[in-house]
Amino acid sequence: MKERAVVEGVAWVGAVDWDRRLFDELIPLPDGTSYNAYLVRGAEKTVLMDSVDPGFTDVLLARLENGGVQRIDYVVCHHAEQDHSGAIPAVLAKYPEAVVLATEKCKGMIVDLLGIAPGRIRTVADRERIDIGGLTLEFIHFPWVHWPETMLTWLPERRILFTCDLFGSHLATSEMFAGNDPLVLPGAKRYYAEIMMPFRSFIQKNMEKVTVLEPALIAPSHGPIHDHPALILDAYREWLSAPPKNLVVVPYISMHDSTRRLVEHFVEACARLGVRAEQVNLAEPDVGKLAMLLVDAATIVIGTPTVLAGPHPKVAYAASLANLIRPKARFLSVIGSFSWGGKVVEQLAAMVPNLKVEIIPPVLARGVPKAEDQAALDRLAEAIAQKHATL
Numbered sequence: 001m002k003e004r005a006v007v008e009g010v011a012w013v014g015a016v017d018w019d020r021r022l023f024d025e026l027i028p029l030p031d032g033t034s035y036n037a038y039l040v041r042g043a044e045k046t047v048l049m050d051s052v053d054p055g056f057t058d059v060l061l062a063r064l065e066n067g068g069v070q071r072i073d074y075v076v077c078h079h080a081e082q083d084h085s086g087a088i089p090a091v092l093a094k095y096p097e098a099v100v101l102a103t104e105k106c107k108g109m110i111v112d113l114l115g116i117a118p119g120r121i122r123t124v125a126d127r128e129r130i131d132i133g134g135l136t137l138e139f140i141h142f143p144w145v146h147w148p149e150t151m152l153t154w155l156p157e158r159r160i161l162f163t164c165d166l167f168g169s170h171l172a173t174s175e176m177f178a179g180n181d182p183l184v185l186p187g188a189k190r191y192y193a194e195i196m197m198p199f200r201s202f203i204q205k206n207m208e209k210v211t212v213l214e215p216a217l218i219a220p221s222h223g224p225i226h227d228h229p230a231l232i233l234d235a236y237r238e239w240l241s242a243p244p245k246n247l248v249v250v251p252y253i254s255m256h257d258s259t260r261r262l263v264e265h266f267v268e269a270c271a272r273l274g275v276r277a278e279q280v281n282l283a284e285p286d287v288g289k290l291a292m293l294l295v296d297a298a299t300i301v302i303g304t305p306t307v308l309a310g311p312h313p314k315v316a317y318a319a320s321l322a323n324l325i326r327p328k329a330r331f332l333s334v335i336g337s338f339s340w341g342g343k344v345v346e347q348l349a350a351m352v353p354n355l356k357v358e359i360i361p362p363v364l365a366r367g368v369p370k371a372e373d374q375a376a377l378d379r380l381a382e383a384i385a386q387k388h389a390t391l
């Protein structure tokens with residue numbers, strides 16, 4: 001349990017959570033995660049950047065103790081969520097002189113969430129600078145990455161930007177740096193899709209605050225440090241701002257095989273027309289995989305049987321998730337089977353008010369798919385191909 005040097009004066013003192021498989025009781029973590037905390041030693045002050053998930057408090061404190069840390073002057077709390085702030089009360093107890101630095105909004109949240117005494121918290125203004133002796137902390141207010149209270153910290157003498165959740169990856173690894181290997185991007189994209197995509201427009205508006213700094217290192221609080229920042233910055237520009245791609249995502253569920261047969265016919269029809277289509281069975285969904293596909297998809301086609309006059313509940317769950325993460329899809333349709341009627345399309349459309357999509361007429365088959373249903377699916381695929389030609 002020792003610290004690891006990042007650059008001169010900056011050490012990693014976080015924790016790797018190899019075994020965690022679910023975050024917020026919602027998001028699958030197939031590759032675990034990490035809670036990165038960093039220690040910055042100025043000539044006059046010692047600063048802890050974030051803490052760790054409460055379950056790893058002992059790991060953080062052991063790294064500090066083994067690093068000979070006698071005094072912490074400041075604990076920078078970039079984000080109030082407990083996977084980063086949860087061990088701050090223990091740090092404050094062990095280091096009684098330490099003061100938490102946070103935005104005004106974050107101060108209120110950590111008082112509420114962690115019971116930290118307001119007198120131990122000092123609020124910092126946007127662009128406020130603190131000299132810690134040969135090193136400077138500059139605080140950059142950057143709300144909605146991932147809650148409204150968030151900020152970043154810039155260490156200009158080392159050209160390090162501490163970003164907490166922003167640019168993170170849920171990845172447990174013993175490698176401290178991401179390197180220049182594009183293989184790190186799928187994990188970062190999954191994380192972006194699940195955590196950052198709902199706030200796409202806020203991040204877009206504020207990306208310039210990051211790029212203008214030309215950081216040498218981007219140090220997030222999940223996953224490896226970006227030592228080739230262009231890789232992650234270029235990826236974010238694409239995920240945030242590029243037009244959606246020629247891709248249809250088909251989340252579906254089938255109870256008695258009719259909807260599955262419709263979906264498979266439709267996916268093949270798309271493929272024949274040069275439209276990539278990915279079907280995602282919601283029986284055992286990996287919502288992270290679905291979210292990743294939604295980063296790029298121009299069209300969502302939901303496949304559902306009719307259950308008690310509405311969509312299957314697992315489809316409704318996926319629709320509500322899609323509504324929460326606000327993908328940039330432009331078109332939406334529904335395919336499925338029914339026996340005696342229902343309001344599937346109306347109910348699904350009402351579940352996704354955040355999606356700014358044009359509804360393409362659905363294909364609903366009575367019972368098992370017949371030739372006329374397959375012809376309707378072919379027409380739906382053609383309509384989508386025409387829409388995608390205008391992207």
Ligand code: FEO
Nearest residue numbers: 079081083146165
């Ligand atoms: Fe990693 Fe929003 O906490």
